[in-house]
Amino acid sequence: MIETWQTARLVEQDLAHLIHPVTNLRRHRESGPLIFARGEGSTLWDTEGKEYLDGFAGLWNVNVGHGRRELAEVAREQLERLAFQPTFFGLATPPPIELAAKLAEMAPGALNGFNFTSGGAESNETALKIARYYWALGGRPEKVKVISRLMGYHGIAMGALAATGIPAYWEGFGPRTPGFLHVSAPYAYRTGAGLSDEAFVVKLAEELEATIAREGADQIAAFIAEPVQGAGASSRPRRATGRRSRRSSRATRSC
Numbered sequence: 097m098i099e100t101w102q103t104a105r106l107v108e109q110d111l112a113h114l115i116h117p118v119t120n121l122r123r124h125r126e127s128g129p130l131i132f133a134r135g136e137g138s139t140l141w142d143t144e145g146k147e148y149l150d151g152f153a154g155l156w157n158v159n160v161g162h163g164r165r166e167l168a169e170v171a172r173e174q175l176e177r178l179a180f181q182p183t184f185f186g187l188a189t190p191p192p193i194e195l196a197a198k199l200a201e202m203a204p205g206a207l208n209g210f211n212f213t214s215g216g217a218e219s220n221e222t223a224l225k226i227a228r229y230y231w232a233l234g235g236r237p238e239k240v241k242v243i244s245r246l247m248g249y250h251g252i253a254m255g256a257l258a259a260t261g262i263p264a265y266w267e268g269f270g271p272r273t274p275g276f277l278h279v280s281a282p283y284a285y286r287t288g289a290g291l292s293d294e295a296f297v298v299k300l301a302e303e304l305e306a307t308i309a310r311e312g313a314d315q316i317a318a319f320i321a322e323p324v325q326g327a328g329a330s331s332r333p334r335r336a337t338g339r340r341s342r343r344s345s346r347a348t349r350s351c
């Protein structure tokens with residue numbers, strides 16, 4: 097299907113009415129938007145018909161590619177059947193129950209409970225709230241601090257923003273939500289010069305352990321980190337970074 101778009105009109109309407117988050121708005125006024133109109137697999141086309149490779153995959157969330165008719169079909173069927181029900185107040189619909197059961201089969205060990213959200217920031221906010229609530233229910237309401245990594249990105253909502261370790265995202269939004277601490281990024285290119293993978297991982301783990309000791313393990317609710325840091329330089333972690341961080345954080349469980 098060949099569609100034609102009035103790009104100039106869309107640009108005009110974008111500049112007049114569409115507010116873009118995480119965008120330099122002054123520069124945007126000069127450069128205007130890049131408007132994608134169509135996608136197939138990992139290929140995108142803008143409104144002028146120019147083709148792109150979608151290396152960004154949406155915002156790393158178009159994991160099965162664009163133009164998947166089977167997904168459009170199930171979404172259409174569900175929207176025709178029932179537009180929306182929350183899971184608040186014990187309400188449910190069949191799809192989230194069935195999906196949660198399927199994920200429980202696929203996920204390892206005790207990962208058997210699932211809470212569905214509308215995006216990444218909301219997921220992280222929810223995860224942090226669950227961690228704090230877990231401790232509060234266990235009679236440890238003082239265990240609220242959250243440790244995350246510098247250069248880590250966790251979303252634009254206030255709690256996720258406080259966990260985010262990229263200062264440019266904080267500027268202009270007033271005081272950050274208290275109780276959030278940062279440790280170094282697993283960014284060997286900048287901070288691991290001359291160190292082997294093993295030595296760099298030990299250095300990061302020692303810093304995490306020192307932070308836990310300084311703040312008090314009995315005050316810490318959670319450690320949150322991306323397996324591969326995305327927004328913060330897309331840096332590949334050195335081998336075993338995640339495993340070692342998990343081991344260091346585990347010490348806070350018994351305190």
Ligand SMILES: Cc1ncc(COP(=O)(O)O)c(C=O)c1O
Nearest residue numbers: 155215216217249250251322326
């Ligand atoms: C690792 C990570 N966490 C959280 C988010 C926030 O997700 P959302 O934009 O859906 O709120 C992103 C978005 O890029 C992300 O990369």
